Amino acid sequence: MSQADLDSLVPEVAPRNRRDFLKTAVGSAFALAVLPVAAETITTDTQGLDAGETMLDVPGVKMPVYYARPAGKTHLPTIVVASEIFGVHQHIADICRRFAKLGYLALAPELFVRAGDPQSLGTIAEIQSQIVARTPDEQVLSDIDATVKWAMANGGDEKRLAITGFCWGGRIAWLYDAHNPNVKAAVAWYGRIVGDKSADFPNNPIDIAGKLHGPLLGLYGGKDPGIPVASVEQAREALARGNAASKASVLKVFPNSGHAFFADYRSSYVEADAKAGWALALAWLRKHGVA
DSSP states (O other): OOHHHHHHTSOTTSOTTOTTSOOOSTTOOOOTTTOTTHHHHOOOOOTTEEEEEEEEEETTEEEEEEEEEETTOOSEEEEEEEOOTTOSOHHHHHHHHHHHHTTOEEEEEOTTTTTOOGGGSSSHHHHHHHTGGGSOHHHHHHHHHHHHHHHHTTTEEEEEEEEEEETHHHHHHHHHHHHOTTEEEEEEESOOOSOOOOSSSOOOHHHHGGGOSSOEEEEEETTOTTSOHHHHHHHHHHHHTSOHHHHTOEEEEETTOOTTTTOTTSTTOOHHHHHHHHHHHHHHHHHTTOO
16 A cells, blocks of 8 residues: 555544544444544444444454344345454444445454554554554455354355455455355455555455456546556456456446545545445445345
C-alpha cells in the first residue's frame, strides 16, 4: 500500500498522531470527537435480527466474528464482509446488519486478531507496519475458511456464498474468490490491484484475476490516488484473458469519487456513488445466484 493510499484512509479531521481516530473492537462505539458523523451513520437496528459476536478457534487464537442474520431462519445466502485496515468496527457491523435486513447471513471476522488492535496505534503507518504487514494472506484465507465453516453450521447456505470487502478487504475479496471454489460472487470496493509481493503476500489481484471462481464486481474511485485507473484497466485486461468467471467480471470506476467513497462515517463519503455502488452490488449478488 502506497503512502498516498494510506493518507487517503485518514479522515481529514484526524491528525496523523491521534491514537483514538477509530474504535475497532466489535460492538464498541466510535470516537465521536474524531468522527463526529459516526453516530448519525450507524443506524441499522437489530429488530428482526439475530446479531452479535462469536469466537472461533483458529490456529493460535480465538478470533472474534461479528454476525447478523434474520432471526429464526436457515439456508440463508451468506456473505463475508472483509474490513478496512481499521478492523471490525461499528461501520462494518452496520454493513452486516444491512445485509441481514435483506435476508443474508453476514459475517465480519476480525482478521487482524493475532497482530493486535489497530486502535491502539498512533498512526496509519504504524497500523500498516505492525498490523497489516504481520497478517499474511495465507492466514487470512484460512481464517475466512473457518468463518465460512461456522456460517454453514449456523444457518448459511453453502450453495450461496459471496464475499465483499473494503479497501484492504477489497483486495482480500479478490484473493478469496480465487481461493474458494464455492464462492458464487464477489464485490470488491476499492483495494489495491497491483503492488509489491513477498513470501507472506505472494499475489495481488492482478496475479489471480484470470482464476476467479465467482464473477467479481469491482467498484473504484477515479480520483483515488492509491489505486490509479491505469491499474483498474490492467485488471480488466487480465480478467478478459481468464476463465469464464473472470470474463464475466465487471470493474466500475466512479470518476468523481476518491478512496473510501462508500464509508459514510468519513468525509470521503460520496452519497450518490455510494448508493449507486450499493445498488450495483445487490444486483450483482442476485444476478449470480447468491441472494
